Amino acid sequence: MAPLVTESIVLHAFDYLETSRILRLLTRDAGVQSVLARGARRSRKRFGSAMDLFAQGFAEIHFRPNRELQTLGALDVTRARAELGEDVGRFTAASMISEIVLRFPYEESAAGIFDVVEECFDKIGAAEPQKTLDAGLGGAWRIIAHLGFTPALDVCANCHAPLDPSLPASFSHSAGGALCQRCGAAAVGSRVLPPPARDAIRTWIAGADVAPFSTGEGRAHQRLLREFFQEHLGSDRELRAFRVWEQGAWSAA
Numbered sequence: 001m002a003p004l005v006t007e008s009i010v011l012h013a014f015d016y017l018e019t020s021r022i023l024r025l026l027t028r029d030a031g032v033q034s035v036l037a038r039g040a041r042r043s044r045k046r047f048g049s050a051m052d053l054f055a056q057g058f059a060e061i062h063f064r065p066n067r068e069l070q071t072l073g074a075l076d077v078t079r080a081r082a083e084l085g086e087d088v089g090r091f092t093a094a095s096m097i098s099e100i101v102l103r104f105p106y107e108e109s110a111a112g113i114f115d116v117v118e119e120c121f122d123k124i125g126a127a128e129p130q131k132t133l134d135a136g137l138g139g140a141w142r143i144i145a146h147l148g149f150t151p152a153l154d155v156c157a158n159c160h161a162p163l164d165p166s167l168p169a170s171f172s173h174s175a176g177g178a179l180c181q182r183c184g185a186a187a188v189g190s191r192v193l194p195p196p197a198r199d200a201i202r203t204w205i206a207g208a209d210v211a212p213f214s215t216g217e218g219r220a221h222q223r224l225l226r227e228f229f230q231e232h233l234g235s236d237r238e239l240r241a242f243r244v245w246e247q248g249a250w251s252a253a
């Protein structure tokens with residue numbers, strides 16, 4: 001079987017046995033793939049910066065039928081993304097993005113997700129320290145929306161009645177978004193989302209820049225995102241990188 005050459009981003013990497021590394025790649029043409037880079041730790045020459053997190057380039061993947069782990073022939077790096085490792089806010093935001101991308105169950109290749117993730121890493125990499133939280137939140141909401149989980153913000157997620165954009169609205173993770181007053185009154189365990197918070201999520205999904213927000217608003221956005229993701233992922237597994245990002249943003253401030 002001829003190898004597949006496809007653009008890829010390293011989302012996760014760990015050492016394997018004495019000399020090798022295993023990477024989890026988001027590929028443009030074959031979804032997420034786990035690949036073994038044989039001898040990668042013995043010779044930096046062969047794979048170079050391709051073994052580092054968030055690196056992007058053309059991967060040559062040798063597939064074997066009925067195997068979970070494929071073999072990496074080469075990964076020619078076009079972008080090493082060293083800038084993501086230069087700031088703790090950038091690094092933790094990018095790690096959170098990797099984690100949520102890896103947690104989604106993909107149907108073969110989720111068309112277009114590669115471009116969204118690429119753009120998201122570039123945006124985080126270019127963010128000044130005080131903007132990394134914003135870039136992480138924006139990237140995460142865009143990815144979630146791209147995968148088909150856009151939250152309802154302008155109409156009630158339950159009865160589809162239009163919502164008054166100037167009033168706070170209840171937000172229900174299980175219903176999938178904001179609720180009208182009637183549905184909100186009947187919902188258990190929902191949060192109240194003020195108009196600026198709804199505007200921010202709408203703006204992030206559109207890929208635009210959000211007006212500066214306070215520490216309290218930032219925390220609330222991170223919590224809302226985590227709860228929304230966990231609800232729709234349907235998994236109880238802890239989001240470790242997300243926790244580090246959530247806690248780190250405030251201990252560093």
Ligand SMILES: [Zn+2]
Nearest residue numbers: 156159180183
């Ligand atoms: Zn309603």
